[in-house]
Amino acid sequence: MRVVLCIDDTDNLESRGTGTLASQLARELEENAWGTSRFITRHQLLVHPDIPYTSHNSAMCFVAEIEEGSLEPLIRHAAAFLARESAEGSDPGLCVVDADQLGDPAPLIAFGQKAKQSVVAMDEAYGLAKSLGIHLSEHGGSGQGVIGALAGAGLRLSGNDGRLKGHMAIDTDNGRATVGKICAHADVDEVRSLDGRHPEGDELVLLGEKVKTVLLDGKSVLLVVPADGAADGVAWQTCSKQQLRNY
Amino acid sequence: MWCIDRNGRREFPGGKEDWPGAARTAVCCAAFYPDVEEEQIADEAVSCYNCRYRRWTAASFTCSA
Numbered sequence: 001m002r003v004v005l006c007i008d009d010t011d012n013l014e015s016r017g018t019g020t021l022a023s024q025l026a027r028e029l030e031e032n033a034w035g036t037s038r039f040i041t042r043h044q045l046l047v048h049p050d051i052p053y054t055s056h057n058s059a060m061c062f063v064a065e066i067e068e069g070s071l072e073p074l075i076r077h078a079a080a081f082l083a084r085e086s087a088e089g090s091d092p093g094l095c096v097v098d099a100d101q102l103g104d105p106a107p108l109i110a111f112g113q114k115a116k117q118s119v120v121a122m123d124e125a126y127g128l129a130k131s132l133g134i135h136l137s138e139h140g141g142s143g144q145g146v147i148g149a150l151a152g153a154g155l156r157l158s159g160n161d162g163r164l165k166g167h168m169a170i171d172t173d174n175g176r177a178t179v180g181k182i183c184a185h186a187d188v189d190e191v192r193s194l195d196g197r198h199p200e201g202d203e204l205v206l207l208g209e210k211v212k213t214v215l216l217d218g219k220s221v222l223l224v225v226p227a228d229g230a231a232d233g234v235a236w237q238t239c240s241k242q243q244l245r246n247y
Numbered sequence: 248m249w250c251i252d253r254n255g256r257r258e259f260p261g262g263k264e265d266w267p268g269a270a271r272t273a274v275c276c277a278a279f280y281p282d283v284e285e286e287q288i289a290d291e292a293v294s295c296y297n298c299r300y301r302r303w304t305a306a307s308f309t310c311s312a
């Protein structure tokens with residue numbers, strides 16, 4: 001069965017980030033032989049004076065294929081993990097969606113999009129989770145993180161929101177690699193230009209120091225732009241961090 | 248010059264797109280501390296936009312250091 005697990009508001013200014021906790025949870029899911037997970041995505045939510053957050057108000061999410069009977073142990077484990085590992089003063093929330101039983105994801109996706117645009121109340125998050133049969137729980141502080149956790153799960157399911165956590169290690173020849181070689185990386189599904197073009201497999205890309213992908217059409221996509229100067233047959237180069245900031 | 252918001256916090260006057268200004272400010276700041284990788288958005292490693300102590304606001308960020 002496919003599940004979407006999302007956490008929010010687990011950190012303070014001195015602690016490990018929410019992304020690090022999400023990575024640890026994904027690792028422990030595999031260590032417990034409950035299933036396998038894929039990449040972690042970061043989803044930006046609204047920054048507004050009425051919303052309490054440490055510094056960025058983003059949620060961290062991953063999708064996992066788990067064995068039948070592993071859902072309840074996973075939820076118990078993740079809940080205890082958040083209660084134990086979240087930072088002092090944080091308001092952690094946990095959302096676990098059984099994507100196979102969810103049916104129409106549209107209301108959940110709409111909630112995620114709403115939480116990027118406007119202030120949402122905890123009651124609304126709990127009400128929606130209950131009506132859709134989604135696990136949503138708070139694990140300390142005010143529990144406000146449930147809003148971001150539910151919203152992040154919806155945004156991940158939308159397939160068109162967020163950047164992947166971490167950087168891709170791709171072997172290059174003098175900083176260059178073909179599109180085909182880049183797509184051979186386990187966490188890269190596609191290379192696409194910022195304006196929506198699809199480079200051919202043998203086209204060369206100049207890779208920046210830190211290669212990061214974004215979530216588009218449900219895929220991990222490496223965005224590129226035409227290479228400056230187009231020297232040595234290199235047609236494309238990866239986007240700068242600045243160019244990826246709005247994903 | 249930083250602006251002071253209605254809660255008395257210092258808000259960066261350059262907004263969210265002043266990349267050189269955010270880098271210049273951080274280079275001169277002893278309190279700069281890099282945020283976790285997934286929250287860094289500036290290509291300049293040392294930039295207020297990559298600092299753990301910047302707290303995003305609707306138009307810019309305030310500094311919590």
Ligand code: SF4
Nearest residue numbers: 276279295298310312
């Ligand atoms: S955000 Fe604040 S602490 Fe961080 S570099 Fe800028 S001025 Fe310094």
